[in-house]
Amino acid sequence: MKLVIVESPAKAQTIGKFLGPNYKVVASYGHIRDLPKSADEVPEEYKSEPWARLAVDVDHGFRAVYVVQKESKKNLAELKKLCKEAEEVILATDEDREGESISWHLLEVLKPKVPVSRIAFHEITKTAIEQAVASPRQVNDQLVRAQETRRILDRLFGYELSPVLWKRVRTGLSAGRVQSVAVRLVVEREEDRRAFHRAEYWDVEATLAADGKEFGADLVSLDDKRVAEGKDFDAATGLLKVSAEERVVWLDSDSAGEVARASLAAVPWRVSTVDQKETRQRPQPPFITSTLQQAASSACGFSPRRTMEIAQRLYEGVDLGEGEREGLITYMRTDSVVLSERALAEAGEVISNLFGERYHTRRQYTTKSRMAQEAHEAIRPTHLARTPESLARYLNPDELKLYRLVWNRAIASQMSDAELQKTTIDFEANAAGQRALYRASGMVITFAGFLRMQESQQKEAQLPALTPGMPVGPGQPVALKTVEPAGHETQPPARYTEASLVRRLEEEGIGRPSTYAPTISIIQLRGYVERVGQALAPSYLGIAVTILLRGHFAEYVDLGFTAQMEEVLDEIAEGTREWADFLTRFYHGGLESTGEKGLKPRIAAELGNIEYPAIPVGTTPEGQTLIVRLGRSAPFLQRGEGGEGNVVSIPKGLFYDELLVEKALGLLEASSKAAEGLGVDPKTDLPVYAFVGPYGPYVQLGGNGDGKGPKPKRASLPKGTVIESVTLAVALNYLSMPRVLGEHPEKAKPVVVNIGRFGPYVGCDGEFRSLEKGESVFGVTLERAMALLNQPKPSGAKKLVKNLGNAPGTETAIDVYEGRYGPYVTDGKVNATLPKLSDPMQVTMEEALALIAIAAEKKPSGPKRRSAPFKKTAAAPKKKAAVKKKPAATKKKPAAKKKPSA
């Protein structure tokens, strides 16, 4: 038996059929090893290395530590077994960088004792596979190194820049070569929308009729000066932007009205020119991942993720009633527009049968993108003879829609050009001494060609047959019906949709077919981008993060970064560049003299300069700055230095493009008026208000504004409460807190329930207990409260386990504690968690001191964590942001901990 390993099980099944019983074809299920994702996946022997977090030894040749992915373990065990039974192992992973890498990892892990060869095929047909088997080669190490370089660069990029965001913006955030540029694109589109100035421009529209047909003609020029249209205006200023020598006239409402009146009075007009032109239209190439996602989005409203799910099902196949599943489309993660010979031939037959020979034009497409790796074909039906109609009863409606899309596009791509005839007729009028030119455009299809496959037929507009010199007016062959001014406005650039963002990334060579949909998901999951209908709008968090990265790490989030990386990877693959050199320069930097800084020193140098992000909004007429800051619960607008009356939260759904100075001032105004309140508390006659504060929404009873007198009663609302939804009744309910549930039978003290900093709780006489997760304050009875209070205090607190006595020669006591995170030792200053599986009772003084020494050295270096953004009071000086450096002990690489690195 010869063992053939491919990447996907569906492919394995198909190939298995071609190769016959002497071969066993199995799948690797993609990559089998990767860098460990987090500390707990790092092998024990490397855990104490300074680079363990990265799993790349950045100081010794960028040696990477790979671990078998959990999901791959079972399959790998199976593969190992099969390897032993095989007389030969054939690696048939995809022929691209990642595929070559998978083969290499398979070799490393399986270590087959039998001959191994590497084959590749781009087309799943019997001949292609037989040919591939007949011409084996070895794994291409240079290509593998290129992949490894890519992988390591992405790891260093993501795992070094993300922590910058944790320190300066919010924990849990992420930055990456692909995702950060995706967010940047969305943010910059929003900035363009925000900076956009509308321009109003007018033209004149005439309705004419001849041969019983009505048609329109628009004013295009006056005295040979072209009438300005939308594209003539600058988006950022709303002003006309045409070169000096170009003669353009910008009509407003009045002048357009005048021209219209004068034109109408100027009958008869005259046909001045009739121009006819034959044109052709070519079909588009068959689908690749990005274009499929785009088309499915506009035609069916599917998100990229949904499109890929449906495509996966079509790829894996359905039971067509013959008991065997058969794949209906080729592989859906591809960047190649190439069609196989068989597909080309099949298309010819299908098209000739359906429409006739004339409709068929054999076309092989070539992929434009330099980044393309072309391991697969274009996305097409596996059998073009299988029409959507013939599959209708086997597919669900969405599957059918997508299949139809794929089939139509593949067939159309092999059909003849459409032939069109375009007609332009100009009419001339003497409008109050000005020569006004009106233009009518028509188009007829003389040969439909591939347009037969188009779902929405191109609109034809037939113009009557006119000849130059013909008069236009009452009693003439061409009648003039109306002449009216028409106003237009330029439109701001549209937001990206998920699919159009994918398309843009693809055009820029950023990301791969397998990551487009996940990238779109991750930037939403991180809260950088939100969906508004089909469109993507950046959140204020996304804007803040982009401002930070763009301001301090510009070249890393540059649109061209990936393209540059790809160039280097190509050189590595070709053997003209050394991979570790490249990574050294990327991470540690180039020669000092060149001023080229690597990522690591760059971050170290930059960190102190990074302020907590503020998003610029503008300046008030009084000269105060307006900014958006990120609050704990939501973004808020701040005027000047903030403080009472100068701060307001930003309502949900108000995005940056609309947050202009005027709107911002309106919000501040409205918030001082929120003061009007929800109504009056019947018991106290005091007004009730609902506000959003720094810790979330809350309600308040009475006393707003003056800042004097007794503080008003306030109560928190649960996190995420929409302030607009709060009614008087709801507000009063919360204001009833802290609510007395009754009296403690023993202590004779009141038992209360309230919502506090750590959530809802009950309390009595200085004793407090939190409610359980999800438990409502309104459901708590006295009984329940008593039950909670009678429970012992949850002991997250440390417990002394053992006293080891004083460290030799000192007065410092060394103790072992049992804490929330397990047992640890401490000298009172530095704590060190005991290694797993060690018995806290068996710890010796020696071990404890060693652990403490290691922990002390690991203590965070560099700038101290800065204070929370809202900690400071209005009175405090504003400048505090400068990072204080602790006069911490200089840290050197400890000579003691050295690991024999290979």
Added chain:
DNA sequence: CAGTGAGCGAGCTTCCGCTTGACTT
């Protein structure tokens, strides 16, 4: 940006690209 009641050692979070898992009441 308001305000109410605890406590302690933190360690973790994060990247991009390949692929589909699926043991039971």
